[in-house]
Amino acid sequence: MKLIQHHYAEKAYQHVMNAKTNEENFSNQYGQLCHRFASMILTNGLRLTITFFEAKSKKGNAYQQFVQDIKETLDIQGDWSASNRDYLIKSRQALSASVWLKRYAESILKVEQGAEDVEDIQ
Structure with missing residues (x-):
């Protein structure tokens, strides 16, 4: 049985x-996201x-790819009409997945936080 953190780590690594x-x-922009x-x-x-x-x-662009990747990782469909409880669970899951994305962005893409302003990403 795989833990959810293992799932997030695998998906983040792939993305x-x-x-x-x-x-x-593109990889620098993706890393900043x-x-x-x-x-x-x-x-x-x-x-x-x-x-x-x-x-x-x-x-x-990097935004499009990132949105597609995070939706796939969290299994988010276009419907946002979930209950508050489900929304909070998805938010916690997104925060857990983001830890892995950040770790891999630092180690694989060699992107450091704050290297570029997010508004500059096109």
Whole structure:
């Protein structure tokens, strides 16, 4: 039986390795999103953070890939009408998954926190 943390670690590793195979600018942007995701959830909530990332998404950019990856990892569909309890559970799961994304962004992508402003990412 796999623990949920093991699932998050595997998924995060796959997603970060996929980002690494893209051009360097893309992988740096993806790494910065990995760093910022948890703090944005704590500040704005999961729904607003995902919605913000979706608004910034353009075909093939880091925002689009990150949103797709986090939704796959957390098994989030487009329906946000879940109960408060379910929403809080998904928010906690997102925070747990973000730890792994941040760790792999630092070790694999060599992206340090605060290296670039998130608004500069296109």
